[in-house]
Amino acid sequence: MAAEPVLAVDDLRVTIATRRGPARVVNGVSWAVAPGETLAVVGESGSGKSVSVLSLLGLVPRPPATVTGRATFQGQDLVALPEEALRKVRGPGIAMVFQDPMTSLNPVLTVGRQLTEGMEVHLGLDRRAATERAAELLDLVGIPSPRERLASYPHHLSGGMRQRVMIAVALSCEPAVLIADEATTALDVTIQAQIVELIAELQRELGMAVVWITHDLGVVAGIADRVAVMYAGRIVEEGAVDDLYADPRHPYTRGLLASLPVLGDRARGGEGRHPADLAVIPGLPPDPVHLPPGCPFHPRCPVRADERCATEEPPLRPVPGARGPAPHRVATFYDLPPEDRR
């Protein structure tokens, strides 16, 4: 990352008190994103990818959660900021788009009102100018007859349309950072393609930083500049998207990529006419209340090439030959032989 980061997270930890004991959901996560850059935070359910980001914006209730670490945004530490001040960051500073648009759209307000409200409060526009801008935004996100749509309520719209309205609301205050939390997961692939193109276009126009939180390694390949792979609340591998996909260095990343059926290279290499088995990662991710000692992946790991795997947490360190200010890094005690996936 060449430019100065707009949002930098440092050693973020989130523990949530449960009846079974403290759940260590995020365990020392650091990343940074620069204006115009797209960072993808990838992981499966329970990896801590969503909580790590929601906690930055005060959207994880404390208690039961405890949040430590730093998140620097425009000279302020979000983790230490009181709710009052955070409210001013959410929207104009950092906007979010969620998987389910109905979690962030107000069902009893018109689409127009939801768009104009923020602009009046945060940008100081009067009602008429805000309405004008709202129609422009709906047009920008590809909603037909935007002027008429301002009077619609969310339930009048299809799922794809609501998702676009939510994006328009997120963009209305011209945020410096857009966080998309599984924003296209519930959508069909043709609609997903529309939304992905739309966000990329707006990012070019407005110079936003974008943080995509997703489990979908296919989507990430098309949109991200950098990727951080999370497992059990830690980043286990990170790097530029090309490096990480071409030569994944963590057994978990390799396992994930190998387990995906890929359109176009279908191998009927199995017995007779049947397809060959897909590679699998055996077992299940660990329970955050009972994290294993050592590397959190070691109970499922096919490599475990170092005796410390079971006793010490491997630190994130550059892979051999990695260069630059944000090199390809991996959290292992050993180096896997390079794997050229192309």
Added chain:
Amino acid sequence: MTAPARTGADAPPAPDDVLLRAEGLAVHFPQRGGPPVRAVDGVDLEVRRGETLGLVGESGCGKSTLGLALLRLVEPTAGRIELDGTDVTALGRRELRGLRRRVAMVFQDPYASLDPRQTIGRIVAEPLEVHGLAPGRAARRARVDELLAMVGLDPSFRDRRPHELSGGQRQRVGVARALAGEPELIVCDEPISSLDVSIQAQVLNLLVRLQRELGLTYLFVAHDLAAVQHVSDRVAVMYLGRIVEVGDTARVTGDPAHPYTRALLSAVPVPDPPAERVRRRIVLSGDVPSPAAPPSGCRFRTRCPDAFEPCPHVDPALADLGGGHRAACHLHGVVGTPVDEAGAALLDDPA
């Protein structure tokens, strides 16, 4: 397991050995104060014995309703379903039980489809009781253990309840329950879409292994084209209540004939950054029209980049392009039923 032994399990399923056939199948849901929702609206489909037929399409296209209708879990409004040459459309309640033994279902959300109050043992034993299989407690228990072992679960799971299991384990229970009646055909409705990436491969491998060992036939209903391509011998593509293309998997995914199939394939992201950067997506404009008021003629024409003069006026037939590859698109010759502006057929006999 006493599934019918198939000779030459590794030979491709024969085109004329049809296990299940649907003809002109329609499922319309009445709507208060409006026209009915035509969820499935004239589907012809053949499932060959021993094959996996993938059924793909986006939400609202009618693929799940079609799967349910084949088991008569929803009642068809029109059309005919044959299982092994027998018409099952008119079966009474008692005979339906026989149908549901021969055709089983695996659902998308294993949590919603397993009774949370029952033990795994009871859930898997229920079809055995309904169909009078493995009579006697000891025999039933042995059979439950055997079914659990087939899906890779330890017999100790017998006494657990669904909430104690992970998503992948629950889906294995869903598969064990489907196998209990010794079915010939299993309709798998989005069997992996609620599972995590690293668990999806486990369940896909399980389904493939069971097919190989038991000679099962699958209708694999899913929106995930990469997964469908991986498991399917043939693929059928559905849009707004109709099959728009069907054929061998390699043909349909490698050389798609219908513009909708092309758009769908082009939109699937591939985990390969350089390829993603250069690929051209066919971005469709607009949303899927309401199935209560589908466009006249070709239903895809309102979003189709290639629509031309005959598309609103002729309802395209699923025409053979050779080798069993069929598509309903006028780009391959204008074949079909002329319609008026409301979409009603202008001729009594389309032939």
